[in-house]
Amino acid sequence: MTETDVPAAIETMAKQARAASYRLSQLSTAEKNAILLAMAAEVRASTPEIMASNILDLVAGEAKGLTKAMLDRLRLDEKRIEAIAAGIDQVATLPDPTGQVIDQWTRPNGMRLEQVRVPIGTIGIIYESRPNVTSDAAVLCFKTGNATILRGGSEAIHSNRAIAAALQKGGESAGLPEHAIQLIPFTDRASVTALCQMDKWLDLIIPRGGKGLIEAVVSQARMPVIKHYDGIVHTYVDAAADLDMAVSLAVDAKTQKPGVCNATETLLVHTAVAETFLPLAAAAFREKGVELRGCERTRAIIDAVPATEEDWSTEYLDLILSVKVVDSLQDAVEHINTYSSHHTECIVTADQAAAETFLAACDSACVFHNVSTRLADGEEFGFGAEIGISTDKLHARGPMGLRELTSYQYRVRGEGQMKAGN
Amino acid sequence: MTETDVPAAIETMAKQARAASYRLSQLSTAEKNAILLAMAAEVRASTPEIMASNILDLVAGEAKGLTKAMLDRLRLDEKRIEAIAAGIDQVATLPDPTGQVIDQWTRPNGMRLEQVRVPIGTIGIIYESRPNVTSDAAVLCFKTGNATILRGGSEAIHSNRAIAAALQKGGESAGLPEHAIQLIPFTDRASVTALCQMDKWLDLIIPRGGKGLIEAVVSQARMPVIKHYDGIVHTYVDAAADLDMAVSLAVDAKTQKPGVCNATETLLVHTAVAETFLPLAAAAFREKGVELRGCERTRAIIDAVPATEEDWSTEYLDLILSVKVVDSLQDAVEHINTYSSHHTECIVTADQAAAETFLAACDSACVFHNVSTRLADGEEFGFGAEIGISTDKLHARGPMGLRELTSYQYRVRGEGQMKAGN
DSSP: OOTTHHHHHHHHHHHHHHHHHHHHTTOOHHHHHHHHHHHHHHHHHTHHHHHHHHHHHHHHHHHHTOOHHHHHHHOOOHHHHHHHHHHHHHHHHSOOOTTOEEEEEEOTTSOEEEEEEEEOOEEEEEEOSOTHHHHHHHHHHHHTTOEEEEEOOGGGHHHHHHHHHHHHHHHHHTTOOTTSEEEOSOOSHHHHHHHHTOTTTOSEEEEESOHHHHHHHHHHOSSOBOOOOOOOEEEEEOTTOOHHHHHHHHHHHHHSSTTSTTSEEEEEEEHHHHHHHHHHHHHHHHHTTOEEEEOHHHHTTSOOEEOOGGGGGOOOOSSEEEEEEESSHHHHHHHHHHHOOSSEEEEEOSOHHHHHHHHHHOOSSEEEEEEOGGGOSHHHHTOSOOSEEEOOSSSOOEEEOSGGGEEEEEEEEEEEEOSTTO | OOTTHHHHHHHHHHHHHHHHHHHHTTOOHHHHHHHHHHHHHHHHHTHHHHHHHHHHHHHHHHHHTOOHHHHHHHOOOHHHHHHHHHHHHHHHHSOOOTTOEEEEEEOTTSOEEEEEEEEOOEEEEEEOSOTHHHHHHHHHHHHTTOEEEEEOOGGGHHHHHHHHHHHHHHHHHTTOOTTSEEEOSOOSHHHHHHHHTOTTTOSEEEEESOHHHHHHHHHHOSSOBOOOOOOOEEEEEOTTOOHHHHHHHHHHHHHSSTTSTTSEEEEEEEHHHHHHHHHHHHHHHHHTTOEEEEOHHHHTTSOOEEOOGGGGGOOOOSSEEEEEEESSHHHHHHHHHHHOOSSEEEEEOSOHHHHHHHHHHOOSSEEEEEEOGGGOSHHHHTOSOOSEEEOOSSSOOEEEOSGGGEEEEEEEEEEEEOSTTO
């Protein structure tokens, strides 16, 4: 495919997606669930083909010098393919938000208004690396009646193709409209640029990946984008904190799985408890192998690497924690509103008034009182499934489930109501 | 102001807006309403200054050769200034959506979740011409706890400055945080470009104006944009329509105020009633001075200018109507989904099943059964006030009231819940 062909090919796919979206929006929930089960069955039946395709990616990845961790993320075995299929089965069991009447009322002139949840329409998913996203994203969008155009990374292209083929084949056997799920077959940057120009046909782009990818989409996209930026997440130990609870929550928030976006990166400690709390916390973190990077006041109490200005806005995704002593709840909130990525923040305190002040003042998607920041995700919230955690404020904020993959429409019924003489 | 100074000046304003937004979000509804009343009072008290500033704009506009219609839109007299003030008073009476608990539930581990409506934060409004938008947009954003940066058009710059000064002076006398409402003092395109790059400080841009302005914002903005594009609005007369009602609704939809976005631009007529309906409609439209542009089949029944392909995607905003005969409800829906700007569509029919099919199949913000498309606006819907009508599908679709100027936040309360061993 030459560079000049890419935009034309993408436009064709985008138009096809729009056409498919109109057929998708008319499917009943039962029809969609039957299609999902057929997709899952076909993924299971295609296990040998998916594994064979995955080996092509792994061989290419090794030749390219991908790290062991990256190769592991890429690898699909029978267990992981079964997990993909089981994930599809599970989406079939979730309630379908489309068609739900969000609100209804009657106006003095007698016209009856309904605000009804409808599919967004067409969604572009641009993602990197892990091939299971091909299925996860496509089926969540499908369950909510949206057509998808998937653009995965080059490392997983063979695996992505095999998974998409199974979804299409299984789905179409049960009535999936043609072009409802399309995978862009090429992986150069020109395809991202072209997709970002298709605002006539694509209603939304969701980029999932590193900062470079998200930056490319944000700067080029003409349509709405829901970003899943990083998690510079804070745990604040208040003057009135139960210090044992604070140690437990901080350790869980940092160490239970350090490489994810809801892991805490900065610990803020009220000066009134710093001398008691920090030695306890330092001992617990040392046991877990966590490197501490502290402000001057922290380092006067415990051993820590000196923290630089950069530390306060760094997402380590590792066993590293920055630590700062603050003079007040207000200072903690100001630090958070200055340096946070607006994902998740926690206050540990027994003081209800302090907790309420913190929750209302932090400009972040998830604000927690006495709960580990690791619990900020769609599954823990009970959403059944999530397509990611939005760090945007428009349309979807925080864990993004099926409901956030819908729009709404006003349906108004009357008997000849007019403006003139109204 | 040289070109290199503009981005720096805009960035300073944007940072100030963010800081103001944190103070705004902590104001109570009563405090906000008191500030609104003080703003209205100051607008009234500043009537002489606002009128004097407006004269500067009118003189400059005449020198520039603005049309009489444009000059009229620009003109502020005592009555129009009173209407601005009364509009502010009215916003004070509207319910405040912020703080509202949208949803709440408890998880098996005992953590209690609340989804709470909060301000979006900082909003840029880019608009043209009419100076009353300065007040309308600023006070709706303020009522919902948002800081605004207003960038009006050059034609109204003196009037806009005078109105913004009155809002600031009146508001600050009653506790409005500094920088809560800022007007960009210069009107070159560089200020639009600079604003579009401030995604770190600005959460949303709402452009209100012509296609050129919206296009410039869409192609440059890095933050979410809620567009108010044009209204290519359809009225479809079904085979089972009450033809008298159909004539009345079509005439109201086209002629009650032709220059607005919810006026019907295309009339679709089912072939089964075309021969009866079209002559009735043509007579009624002729009486109102409407030029009809018809498809071949229309022109076989009534006198009409031949419609070209371009007519189907033209927003006339004038006493012109394109007319097309279709073979089925399905063809009407396909025409609409192909050519509509996804604003508002109406079906006129006595057939309930046909109506429901139409409402569910049209991919537009407002879908009406036996209601004039002119009733598609926030006031008619009962929203009390609207900042515009969104033709986007994300976050806000259709008439956009106070609720659509908010985001939400998950507030989660627990007693030490963790991920480990959860």
